[in-house]
Amino acid sequence: MLNPTMSPRTKRKLLIIGGAEDHSDDCVILRRFVELAGDGDARILVVAAAAQRQADAGDRYRRLFRDLGAGRVSVVAIPCRGAAEDPSAAREAGAATGVFFTGGDQLRLTTLLGGTRLFAALQAAHQSGMVVAGTSAGAAAMSDTMIVEGDSDDAPKKCTVKMAPGMGFLAKVVVDQHFAQRGRIGRLLSAIAQNPSVLGLGLDEDTAVEIEPDQPLWVVGSRTATVVDGQTIAHTNTSQSKPEEALAITGVTLHVLPSGYGYHLDKREVALPDGRMP
Amino acid sequence: MLNPTMSPRTKRKLLIIGGAEDHSDDCVILRRFVELAGDGDARILVVAAAAQRQADAGDRYRRLFRDLGAGRVSVVAIPCRGAAEDPSAAREAGAATGVFFTGGDQLRLTTLLGGTRLFAALQAAHQSGMVVAGTSAGAAAMSDTMIVEGDSDDAPKKCTVKMAPGMGFLAKVVVDQHFAQRGRIGRLLSAIAQNPSVLGLGLDEDTAVEIEPDQPLWVVGSRTATVVDGQTIAHTNTSQSKPEEALAITGVTLHVLPSGYGYHLDKREVALPDGRMP
Numbered sequence: 142m143l144n145p146t147m148s149p150r151t152k153r154k155l156l157i158i159g160g161a162e163d164h165s166d167d168c169v170i171l172r173r174f175v176e177l178a179g180d181g182d183a184r185i186l187v188v189a190a191a192a193q194r195q196a197d198a199g200d201r202y203r204r205l206f207r208d209l210g211a212g213r214v215s216v217v218a219i220p221c222r223g224a225a226e227d228p229s230a231a232r233e234a235g236a237a238t239g240v241f242f243t244g245g246d247q248l249r250l251t252t253l254l255g256g257t258r259l260f261a262a263l264q265a266a267h268q269s270g271m272v273v274a275g276t277s278a279g280a281a282a283m284s285d286t287m288i289v290e291g292d293s294d295d296a297p298k299k300c301t302v303k304m305a306p307g308m309g310f311l312a313k314v315v316v317d318q319h320f321a322q323r324g325r326i327g328r329l330l331s332a333i334a335q336n337p338s339v340l341g342l343g344l345d346e347d348t349a350v351e352i353e354p355d356q357p358l359w360v361v362g363s364r365t366a367t368v369v370d371g372q373t374i375a376h377t378n379t380s381q382s383k384p385e386e387a388l389a390i391t392g393v394t395l396h397v398l399p400s401g402y403g404y405h406l407d408k409r410e411v412a413l414p415d416g417r418m419p
Numbered sequence: 420m421l422n423p424t425m426s427p428r429t430k431r432k433l434l435i436i437g438g439a440e441d442h443s444d445d446c447v448i449l450r451r452f453v454e455l456a457g458d459g460d461a462r463i464l465v466v467a468a469a470a471q472r473q474a475d476a477g478d479r480y481r482r483l484f485r486d487l488g489a490g491r492v493s494v495v496a497i498p499c500r501g502a503a504e505d506p507s508a509a510r511e512a513g514a515a516t517g518v519f520f521t522g523g524d525q526l527r528l529t530t531l532l533g534g535t536r537l538f539a540a541l542q543a544a545h546q547s548g549m550v551v552a553g554t555s556a557g558a559a560a561m562s563d564t565m566i567v568e569g570d571s572d573d574a575p576k577k578c579t580v581k582m583a584p585g586m587g588f589l590a591k592v593v594v595d596q597h598f599a600q601r602g603r604i605g606r607l608l609s610a611i612a613q614n615p616s617v618l619g620l621g622l623d624e625d626t627a628v629e630i631e632p633d634q635p636l637w638v639v640g641s642r643t644a645t646v647v648d649g650q651t652i653a654h655t656n657t658s659q660s661k662p663e664e665a666l667a668i669t670g671v672t673l674h675v676l677p678s679g680y681g682y683h684l685d686k687r688e689v690a691l692p693d694g695r696m697p
Contacts, residue, residue: 396669
């Protein structure tokens with residue numbers, strides 16, 4: 142049950158960003174995050190655990206969100222798992238209206254945060270309506286299973302992609318980021334061919350999807366989100382092939398969606414900007 | 420009508436190569452070309468008009484084809500359109516069992532060769548059974564309409580891709596090359612969205628398709644051919660969008676096919692290695 146006193150702007154929203162979002166012009170995506178978190182009433186927590194230099198990344202986003210009008214922004218430092226067990230960090234999460242996961246290395250993020258008190262507090266806060274946003278590595282880690290690494294600009298191979306358990310804010314989807322910019326269609330195809338019940342979501346740079354339970358996701362930003370739907374796959378040799386062999390994958394359905402377009406994750410249907418189906 | 424005295428190996432075959440084919444190990448693709456041209460009986464003509472240094476490119480392939488056992492290999496130099504009007508070049512084409520178009524710039528190839536006596540002789544020879552092969556730019560120029568340039572590693576936009584009339588050996592297909600290696604799915608999607616009656620064929624490096632009229636094409640080489648079928652597109656905003664805007668393209672069908680897999684261009688159906696449909 143959602144908290145009935147909760148603002149309509151904060152219905153367990155996710156904002157998943159393909160990396161390299163605009164920081165200097167209109168800041169459409171980051172501005173949207175601040176808005177979803179409550180603008181002047183926002184209490185934003187920045188988690189920079191994915192970043193190599195957490196303090197730098199945290200400070201950058203603190204300044205950005207303050208400049209965009211967020212009421213309060215704090216950065217939680219997580220140099221080690223112990224820091225994520227600190228009750229004060231969990232209390233901070235409990236009071237937040239939005240959390241923002243920075244870029245960096247998704248495996249550093251999940252190894253530091255996974256299974257900690259802070260992570261449990263963030264999950265609980267999200268259930269009560271806190272917006273969860275992540276960019277680049279922070280986007281990759283949103284789903285149940287995340288892509289950890291894999292060759293870009295290559296044909297799909299079984300060895301192209303390594304996966305690991307993600308933070309699980311989004312079920313049955315595998316997210317890939319910097320998608321067109323790093324030529325990652327091959328590794329996302331390889332990921333979904335391994336289990337077509339999972340949907341592939343490739344996010345270009347400066348492009349995000351906004352997701353709310355039981356609603357279509359909507360695309361925001363300057364480029365596109367690519368939905369890779371493997372449910373229509375007629376044949377793949379993924380289970381029999383050797384790691385270095387090029388894979389066969391036939392009958393994949395692809396949707397390329399720019400800003401204003403939507404997609405029903407459950408129904409696997411595109412929603413046009415006017416709300417109709419194509 | 421095919422020439423009834425023609426070898427069964429030379430039934431108006433095309434060999435379209437995604438560039439960077441192996442020149443030093445097994446040379447699977449180039450060896451196949453020499454075989455299709457007749458091995459010891461082959462008379463191969465190398466057209467290096469696409470290359471910036473025609474003599475270098477021509478010499479390289481002459482040596483390769485000789486090393487692979489081709490009976491006779493000659494290189495036709497085309498420094499200007501006048502050279503392609505030379506009756507002796509046309510005679511050479513008329514006697515060839517295979518022509519090979521090197522890489523370089525597809526627009527240089529078509530501007531030098533298009534509409535010349537040599538080109539007419541090559542078309543006539545192909546009708547009588549001469550194998551036509553091309554790599555990289557030589558592959559791009561095979562179809563009716565060819566991609567001349569376009570951003571790689573970017574979301575599909577109308578300005579992403581510039582097209583021009585190609586050599587027309589292959590109808591109703593747009594070929595793109597160095598496909599996964601240069602992240603070119605966006606520009607191929609943009610090309611086929613402009614007219615989904617045309618099929619997109621993205622060829623990875625060291626990968627080729629072998630095509631014979633009324634037969635499925637077959638994939639050869641170490642990586643994959645990607646078929647982008649726009650006939651299933653449910654919606655696109657291509658005609659209304661501005662050049663720099665990210666495009667919407669929904670419901671595209673994609674097949675990723677490694678060596679041994681086939682595809683019926685006319686029926687738009689995959690053929691598995693054993694000949695069955697998936």
